[in-house]
Amino acid sequence: MLYDKIKAIYPELTDTDFWTVITLQNDSDGKGDYIAKWEHPTLPRPTDEELA
């Protein structure tokens, strides 16, 4: 899952981060999970290569 990949890159992220500064989203359209919002104050959005 996308969440697991992001946590592997940034283990310091908290549960609260994922419903405040970060939004993972799935539109139930068969395209899977994606990062809809990344507004973490200190950690940059993971690259597509890091998430592959």
Add this chain to the structure above:
Amino acid sequence: MAISKIVQDSINGGVAGSGPAFSAFNSLTTSLPNATFTKIPFNTEVFDTNNNFASGTFTPTVAGYYQLNSGLGLGTYIASATIFSIYKNGTEFYRGIVQPNTAVSVSSVISALAYANGTDTFEIYAFQNSGTTQTTSASSTGAWFNGSLVRAA
């Protein structure tokens, strides 16, 4: 001049008239990946007066103010927060957070009044961060989404 029928377009602002109204429910469970806002499909329509609801998305074609309501739950108890949100045009618009403190299945209702310009879309998304994938409830009484025009633009 006799008036045989008044259509929505001929009604001045402030009158709802026979605006769009819909009601749908989820007859199948929806899988919620951990920490991911997931769209709920609400695959079964009860009614859809203006054919403005499809695939879990309400796109009212009459501009105005809409009352939107949704009830949703998880099939089990989780100790972490659960969020049910109304999305407008693909972005979270209103949020309802459920933080259970007893070991019962999580469920809640979210309700909001929102303006629609005639092309805006409205959907319901759910979020949980239990650490594993959860599934939503699936029934006409436990997983539903409805809305109607309450005031024309």
